[in-house]
Amino acid sequence: MKLVYDINQKPPLKKNLVYAFQQLLAIMAATLLVPVLADSTGLYLNQPAALFGAGMGTLFYIFIATRKKSPVFLGSSFAFISPLAGACAYGFLGIFVGSLFAGLVYVLIALIVKKTGTAWVTKLLPPVVIGPTVALIGLSLCGSAVNNLNNTAAGSYNLVAILVGLIAFFITVFASVKGTQSMKMVPFIIGILGAYVIALILTFIGRASGCEALQLVKLSAFDNVQLFKVPRFTFLGMFGAYKDATNTIGSASDVLSLFVLFAPVAFVTLAEHIADHENLSSIIGHDLITDPGLDRTLLGDGAGSIVGALFGGCPNTTYGESVGCIAITGNASVSTIAIAAVYCVLLSFFDSFVCFVNSIPTCIVGGVCIALYGFIAVSGLKMIQPVDLNDHRNLFVVAAILVCGIGGLTLNFGSVQISAIATGLIVGILVNVIFNRRNADKKAE
Numbered sequence: 001m002k003l004v005y006d007i008n009q010k011p012p013l014k015k016n017l018v019y020a021f022q023q024l025l026a027i028m029a030a031t032l033l034v035p036v037l038a039d040s041t042g043l044y045l046n047q048p049a050a051l052f053g054a055g056m057g058t059l060f061y062i063f064i065a066t067r068k069k070s071p072v073f074l075g076s077s078f079a080f081i082s083p084l085a086g087a088c089a090y091g092f093l094g095i096f097v098g099s100l101f102a103g104l105v106y107v108l109i110a111l112i113v114k115k116t117g118t119a120w121v122t123k124l125l126p127p128v129v130i131g132p133t134v135a136l137i138g139l140s141l142c143g144s145a146v147n148n149l150n151n152t153a154a155g156s157y158n159l160v161a162i163l164v165g166l167i168a169f170f171i172t173v174f175a176s177v178k179g180t181q182s183m184k185m186v187p188f189i190i191g192i193l194g195a196y197v198i199a200l201i202l203t204f205i206g207r208a209s210g211c212e213a214l215q216l217v218k219l220s221a222f223d224n225v226q227l228f229k230v231p232r233f234t235f236l237g238m239f240g241a242y243k244d245a246t247n248t249i250g251s252a253s254d255v256l257s258l259f260v261l262f263a264p265v266a267f268v269t270l271a272e273h274i275a276d277h278e279n280l281s282s283i284i285g286h287d288l289i290t291d292p293g294l295d296r297t298l299l300g301d302g303a304g305s306i307v308g309a310l311f312g313g314c315p316n317t318t319y320g321e322s323v324g325c326i327a328i329t330g331n332a333s334v335s336t337i338a339i340a341a342v343y344c345v346l347l348s349f350f351d352s353f354v355c356f357v358n359s360i361p362t363c364i365v366g367g368v369c370i371a372l373y374g375f376i377a378v379s380g381l382k383m384i385q386p387v388d389l390n391d392h393r394n395l396f397v398v399a400a401i402l403v404c405g406i407g408g409l410t411l412n413f414g415s416v417q418i419s420a421i422a423t424g425l426i427v428g429i430l431v432n433v434i435f436n437r438r439n440a441d442k443k444a445e
């Protein structure tokens with residue numbers, strides 16, 4: 001696609017501040033949701049701290065690991081929700097040690113890639129494999145978008161919520177397709193805030209009339225709001241700063257248990273890391289696997305997770321929402337991602353902002369995510385275009401990945417679960433290696 005701003009180009013500062021805020025809104029909901037799902041008590045995992053950790057991890061990825069060559073945002077990883085929930089039994093120290101193991105897996109693989117090169121990655125993950133995997137990442141998120149649109153968390157069907165979510169989607173599409181050049185750069189801000197105003201009006205009408213179906217905005221999120229509040233940082237908890245929490249790693253078996261919880265999941269998310277960077281490479285027209293290199297992106301992801309967990313407890317991962325935002329707006333500037341990360345760090349201290357984000361109706365988030373997740377899926381499908389699907393060998397590779405992934409095929413080994421996306425990718429790789437090797441050798445000749 002034709003980019004409005006390339007990786008090294010910097011938009012004018014005033015515009016860039018707005019573009020970065022849009023990136024912030026794109027990743028905010030998911031980043032704040034992970035700590036709630038992993039620790040509903042809020043005793044060990046805290047939303048503002050997770051936001052701060054995501055910002056710090058992203059800054060490390062951009063400036064130290066990839067040297068401003070990759071516009072990737074790192075946010076709280078959903079893949080680690082179950083390990084994080086288990087690690088809460090070991091206190092703040094247990095959460096950090098587990099995240100440390102996850103990050104070290106990435107660092108170790110980064111060292112191997114640096115030693116062996118990336119040729120094996122290209123050979124193992126050609127377009128016939130990586131294309132449907134990227135599409136699968138987008139398609140696998142469709143259920144999340146629709147659940148949010150349906151306002152499933154509220155427990156009952158609400159047509160008003162669906163309509164407001166669709167309004168958010170159509171406002172976003174209008175701004176992106178029919179809007180001015182300035183509007184095309186910030187369609188998500190326009191979509192979210194426009195629908196939020198409508199939802200707020202309906203909420204006040206619902207309160208006045210006693211109609212619960214109209215009360216979409218979570219005004220309760222502002223209960224006991226404070227202007228300024230220091231996040232509940234993990235590293236402070238490790239040193240006993242919070243009297244109501246304890247560190248309970250007492251033996252080597254506890255450490256081993258944490259390793260078993262976190263390390264295998266990191267191997268699984270490795271596939272998604274590569275797929276996200278391949279997808280972003282196709283969008284921006286620059287191969288991130290070779291420059292800055294897979295070793296550096298892996299190092300950034302792993303070390304960024306460690307840095308993020310030190311502050312916020314949650315291991316980080318590359319965010320498809322951010323990639324989708326880049327694809328729709330055409331803004332791949334690293335400076336925009338960096339400013340968004342700085343926003344995360346600063347705004348984590350403002351409790352009122354976190355409360356505002358929590359007050360946004362999930363239906364609005366779902367409506368906007370129709371566009372975000374859809375673009376990820378379509379990007380993957382575009383990568384398959386050069387592939388000859390009349391050749392049954394290629395057809396079966398794509399079929400295996402999509403059916404296993406969309407069908408939700410998971411592999412469980414004790415407490416370790418290989419996700420449907422990773423399972424689909426593994427099956428696809430095996431089919432490609434077994435049945436397409438001879439074909440690839442002929443093409444090479």
